Amino acid sequence: MSLKAQIFVECHHVGFRREDKTVFSGLNMAIKKGQITAILGPSGTGKTTLLKLFCGQLIAATGEVLIDGQDIAELNRVDLFKLRQRMSLLFQTGALFTDMNVFENVAFALREHTRLPEHMIRDLVLLRLDSVGLRGAADLMPSQLSGGMARRVALARSLALDPELILYDEPFTGQDPISMGVLVNLIRQVHEDLNLTSVLVTHDVKEALSIADQVFILAQGRVIGSGTPEQIKQSDDPLVKQFLYGHVDGPVPFHYPAPNLTEQVLHHD
């Protein structure tokens, strides 16, 4: 297999601005097929934006985003929707459809994209729900689920159509230790079982380093460090170190840019 074929998602010099703020400038990244890739970075560095660029919900201002060799900006709506059926994004909040119960949520993509008979859909949905441990919750409405359960249902839903690429947006945020452990295990398990390419966007360093094959650290609109978890841990870059070990002050300053304190306090006019 050539090197090119092993790469699923590729960013070349991607630049993106939101209003007056530069989110990315000259971002380069290559995500390999069949691996778990973690994209780490402080809050507000545009990690979610990056996932939306991968899905073609946002289009990069400069540079290109290639998914499986196709430039996502050049696809028309029909081809884009076709490509999206091969990938899946797990939202931070789960984004379950609030007017349907758990079963219908998981069945949604199957009903929309296939013409399977009802009994088959039922079996597939129950199998998916079983794999995330929530077969018993099939009849509950999303409002009756805890945050961790909602994310597991969302995971089952995004796996319904057997995607090749799955993107997780902050899967661990706001979880208690138990459901955190459950999610880490699930992500690893479905990755192996379904032969997926998984991309995690997160700021939970410990969990990410424990399951990722490859890590990218984003800050200031570009990749400041990349490699295997081992390589990242041994990085000398002060910014990478600050982020990994949570130092209060460093290249990312504790203080928001402001004029000198003495001057501001003493010389007010």
Place this chain on the structure above:
Amino acid sequence: MINTLAQTGARCLLVCQLIGRSGVFLINILGWGKGFKAPCHRVIKQIHHVGVLSLPIIVVAGIFVGMVLALQGYSILSSYGSQEAIGQMVALSLLREFGPVVTALLFVGRAGSALTAEIGLMKTTEQLSAMEIMGVDPFKRVFSPRLWAGVISLPLLATLFSLLGIFGGAFVAVNLLGVYEGSYWANMQGSVLFFDDVIKGLIKALVFAFVITWIALFHGWNARPTSEGISQATTATVVQGSLAVLGLDFILTAVMLGGF
């Protein structure tokens, strides 16, 4: 001076942008060129939401508007000794004006605001994004059925409103005010024309329905994804929807009566 000018200009640009966006939004819903399809069962489900659930308010309002029309009409007509014409007056004002317009105004408040809030919430909780990423087009799945449900429901509701108003008027005129029942109905039958009154009223209702549902869906889709954004969008739907109904009513009436 320059500043005021610049601000006015900027505001005008924003309005133009909004109009353009809503136009593109509508084109996307109608699926221009690709052939519009909305599965029947989804449209029916939405008709339940926007139409059937609006029934109570329409029924009550229809009966009361008809009864009030009869009371007012009687007090005016009886001073000319022509209270026998009351059936005609009630029917014509309901079919031509009150039916479509009052129903549309109630529809904005009841169904339009609900649509905006629902879509706004779906956007805020990323359900629309989730759908898009699952390869399902929310324009087809979410917006189209709702637009058609609105377009189908409002004319039906307006017809029901007029019908109940006429019976409400009959109750007051005949049973309370003592107008001869035969003249109430016969005068009405003699003066109401099917095309000029009934069909033209329905055309009005149809136009209102289309515009209201469009405004409501657009504001939901365009809402800022915060609770404050949704509340503003809902308000905007009610205000702009009501104004659009009243403005369009004038234009449609002018065109239909051909008074110019």
